[in-house]
Amino acid sequence: MLKIKDLKASIDGKEILKGLNLEVKPGEVHAVMGPNGAGKSTLSAVIAGKDTFEVTEGTIEFQGEIINELAPEDRAHKGIFMSFQHPVEIPGVTVTNFIKASVNAKRAAEGKEDLTPGEMLKLIKEKAAMLELDRKFLSRSLNQGFSGGEKKRNEIFQMAVLEPTLAILDETDSGLDIDALRIVANGVNNLKSPNRSAIVITHYQRLLDYIVPDFVHVLFEGRIVKTGGKELAMKLEEKGYDWIKEELKANN
Amino acid sequence: MAKKEEGKVIDELTSSEYKYGFVTEIESDTFAKGLSEDVIKAISAKKEEPEWLLEWRLNAYKAWKTMEEPNWAHVDYPTPDFQDISYYSAPKPKPELESLDEVDPELLDTFSRLGISLDEQKRLSGVAVAVDIVMDSVSVKTTFKDTLAKKGIIFMSISEAIKEHPELVRKHLGSVVPVKDNFYSALNSAVFTDGSFCYIPEGVLCPMELSTYFRINESGTGQFERTLVIADKGARVSYLEGCTAPQRDENQLHAAVVELIALEDAEIKYSTVQNWYPGSKEGKGGVFNFVTKRAVAEKNAKISWTQVETGSAVTWKYPSTVLKGDGAIGEFYSIAVTNNFQQADTGTKMIHLGNNTKSTIISKGISAGKSQNSYRGLVKIAPNAKNARNFSQCDSLLMGDTCGAHTFPYIEAKNSSSHIEHEATTSKISEDQLFYCNQRGIDTEKAVALIVNGFGKEVLNKLPMEFAVEAQKLLEISLEGSVG
Numbered sequence: 065m066l067k068i069k070d071l072k073a074s075i076d077g078k079e080i081l082k083g084l085n086l087e088v089k090p091g092e093v094h095a096v097m098g099p100n101g102a103g104k105s106t107l108s109a110v111i112a113g114k115d116t117f118e119v120t121e122g123t124i125e126f127q128g129e130i131i132n133e134l135a136p137e138d139r140a141h142k143g144i145f146m147s148f149q150h151p152v153e154i155p156g157v158t159v160t161n162f163i164k165a166s167v168n169a170k171r172a173a174e175g176k177e178d179l180t181p182g183e184m185l186k187l188i189k190e191k192a193a194m195l196e197l198d199r200k201f202l203s204r205s206l207n208q209g210f211s212g213g214e215k216k217r218n219e220i221f222q223m224a225v226l227e228p229t230l231a232i233l234d235e236t237d238s239g240l241d242i243d244a245l246r247i248v249a250n251g252v253n254n255l256k257s258p259n260r261s262a263i264v265i266t267h268y269q270r271l272l273d274y275i276v277p278d279f280v281h282v283l284f285e286g287r288i289v290k291t292g293g294k295e296l297a298m299k300l301e302e303k304g305y306d307w308i309k310e311e312l313k314a315n316n
Numbered sequence: 317m318a319k320k321e322e323g324k325v326i327d328e329l330t331s332s333e334y335k336y337g338f339v340t341e342i343e344s345d346t347f348a349k350g351l352s353e354d355v356i357k358a359i360s361a362k363k364e365e366p367e368w369l370l371e372w373r374l375n376a377y378k379a380w381k382t383m384e385e386p387n388w389a390h391v392d393y394p395t396p397d398f399q400d401i402s403y404y405s406a407p408k409p410k411p412e413l414e415s416l417d418e419v420d421p422e423l424l425d426t427f428s429r430l431g432i433s434l435d436e437q438k439r440l441s442g443v444a445v446a447v448d449i450v451m452d453s454v455s456v457k458t459t460f461k462d463t464l465a466k467k468g469i470i471f472m473s474i475s476e477a478i479k480e481h482p483e484l485v486r487k488h489l490g491s492v493v494p495v496k497d498n499f500y501s502a503l504n505s506a507v508f509t510d511g512s513f514c515y516i517p518e519g520v521l522c523p524m525e526l527s528t529y530f531r532i533n534e535s536g537t538g539q540f541e542r543t544l545v546i547a548d549k550g551a552r553v554s555y556l557e558g559c560t561a562p563q564r565d566e567n568q569l570h571a572a573v574v575e576l577i578a579l580e581d582a583e584i585k586y587s588t589v590q591n592w593y594p595g596s597k598e599g600k601g602g603v604f605n606f607v608t609k610r611a612v613a614e615k616n617a618k619i620s621w622t623q624v625e626t627g628s629a630v631t632w633k634y635p636s637t638v639l640k641g642d643g644a645i646g647e648f649y650s651i652a653v654t655n656n657f658q659q660a661d662t663g664t665k666m667i668h669l670g671n672n673t674k675s676t677i678i679s680k681g682i683s684a685g686k687s688q689n690s691y692r693g694l695v696k697i698a699p700n701a702k703n704a705r706n707f708s709q710c711d712s713l714l715m716g717d718t719c720g721a722h723t724f725p726y727i728e729a730k731n732s733s734s735h736i737e738h739e740a741t742t743s744k745i746s747e748d749q750l751f752y753c754n755q756r757g758i759d760t761e762k763a764v765a766l767i768v769n770g771f772g773k774e775v776l777n778k779l780p781m782e783f784a785v786e787a788q789k790l791l792e793i794s795l796e797g798s799v800g
């Protein structure tokens with residue numbers, strides 16, 4: 065599904081990803097943890113194709129194709145979805161209008177007709193119900209005045225509608241109360257299938273109680289420095305990252 | 317978005333085409349260039365006008381000769397050479413048409429390319445639209461006239477109205493925009509050739525949208541139309557005008573005057589979709605759009621101006637409302653888009669004379685390319701207008717860093733019981749917004765359109781339903797490729 069090899073990426077000449085390797089196979093859930101500033105959001109953005117970051121070395125392969133040069137919208141059409149850590153506001157564009165534009169853009173790329181208003185409405189209603197978003201919410205301006213939890217639920221709502229092949233969740237759990245966390249996790253789990261994968265970036269092991277990862281990676285200073293199972297997440301939450309730093313020092 | 321990408325997208329902008337730039341090869345009757353008393357007499361004779369109107373024109377001409385072209389607006393252009401303009405041009409044969417079959421096929425083709433259906437059966441969203449079409453100097457077709465006449469509604473070209481309803485025209489012409497109001501209103505009064513006239517009798521709610529399409533076709537001509545809309549007591553009407561012109565290297569002058577009169581309890585909604593040729597990407601050619609629009613609202617009457625301005629090289633236009641009667645309401649909703657070398661100085665005046673009068677101003681300016689976009693507005697509260705209220709909101713959206721947005725709000729409140737609120741914002745489309753849209757599969761062009769439509773939503777929502785979609789598409793075309 066996704067093969068990242070020796071990836072280096074920088075912004076304004078500052079190298080952030082320093083030779084990162086990661087492989088995600090179909091059906092797998094990978095958790096990525098790591099201290100603030102390690103490069104987790106950068107990794108998501110680079111996979112999604114944000115061109116303010118310059119990829120200086122390495123390759124990103126998605127479903128057998130090197131996508132380094134692909135525009136972000138083309139990557140989205142191929143099934144890559146990213147739930148933003150900080151979703152942006154778009155005044156005057158409603159939640160409904162936005163998802164409509166998104167769905168139809170993807171369909172157009174696949175050579176399909178727009179969904180009819182009836183089909184669109186049905187799809188939106190169904191997914192909104194799953195994320196417990198009401199009708200009033202759907203006609204609000206995108207992310208404007210949303211609470212932290214509403215923003216994240218809206219991200220997962222969009223994901224549920226778009227049904228991506230690879231979902232990258234960047235700290236989707238941060239700032240969620242326990243109910244919202246359950247709703248969000250439910251949205252993610254509903255998408256689980258043998259041919260879909262997810263990368264879940266988080267600081268908290270509690271999310272991983274709901275979304276159970278196959279692998280847990282530690283991202284530190286632009287590299288994946290440790291990989292383990294679910295127990296690694298528990299250890300990290302308990303002990304922090306200092307022991308990882310120690311280990312790294314010892315190995316060098 | 318990275319610099320190289322941005323450059324590429326801005327380059328693409330220059331390839332966006334003006335869709336209405338074609339010329340219709342149609343035989344026309346066009347006066348030689350130049351302006352004099354004789355030319356005015358000839359226009360009046362051509363139109364078989366009554367003596368009073370010729371006199372009115374000649375007086376306007378006399379006044380105009382003593383006036384100077386205004387230069388206070390934030391726009392920069394060469395003063396038109398008024399002797400280098402032809403003041404009358406009409407498609408031949410003189411169209412006194414009984415049915416569509418008599419319309420020149422070339423003309424019909426023009427209209428279909430303009431997206432105007434002359435098919436009287438055509439209904440959009442179940443709402444019928446009556447259309448009057450003014451090409452160069454004359455009105456060529458008014459639809460639904462008979463249906464409207466049954467309700468006592470008069471909707472025809474102003475030339476016809478002068479013949480058929482001289483008393484109404486004579487009473488109201490120049491009553492809202494006096495001849496000497498400004499340089500261009502005086503010029504228009506001297507040389508206006510056609511336009512629309514509309515009268516809604518007391519208590520009548522006009523059952524359909526009335527609309528006029530203005531088209532400049534001939535080269536070297538000016539367009540000076542005159543529109544007069546009167547809503548009698550308790551009457552209600554929604555009126556829409558659309559404008560296009562061929563693509564030419566020369567600047568063409570358009571100097572219209574629009575007067576609206578809403579008597580007690582009446583309501584007029586006047587919408588404009590202005591898409592005159594904006595000039596080339598290098599700033600060559602384009603229409604000079606110098607327009608005076610004003611309304612008078614009597615007791616408890618309501619005037620609502622909505623405009624979507626995407627065309628013209630230079631625009632100078634302030635649809636205004638005199639809130640004369642107690643409880644009168646004035647609204648102004650505007651989206652002005654400028655791109656490339658376009659310049660727009662537009663806004664409104666709300667003159668509160670009555671007690672408890674209320675006005676709302678929502679202005680959305682979108683600037684791209686090397687354009688200049690100014691909002692200029694005046695809110696004036698007369699000394700004895702008690703409890704007047706105004707709310708103004710002026711938002712600017714900038715694309716790239718070579719354009720300009722300016723706001724000139726003037727407030728003259730002479731009554732202490734008035735309540736005035738003014739809000740202004742300036743924003744840019746951010747890289748993060750574009751990336752967010754891109755990540756959801758929406759390409760940059762579509763993302764810009766989406767964001768711009770969101771920005772202008774409060775105004776677009778005020779347009780009659782049938783035209784809102786058209787206006788959205790127009791915004792999209794006007795801004796194709798302009799991202800910053």
Ligand SMILES: Nc1ncnc2c1ncn2[C@@H]1O[C@H](COP(=O)(O)OP(=O)(O)O)[C@@H](O)[C@H]1O
Pocket residue numbers: 075076080098099100101102103104105106107
């Ligand atoms: N747009 C940017 N401009 C400059 N530096 C950035 C930018 N985005 C991220 N960085 C830097 O890259 C590093 C990694 O950031 P980020 O990927 O957001 O980390 P994380 O998500 O793991 O907390 C940080 O040092 C951060 O300051």
Ligand SMILES: [Mg+2]
Pocket residue numbers: 104105106149234235
């Ligand atoms: Mg982050």
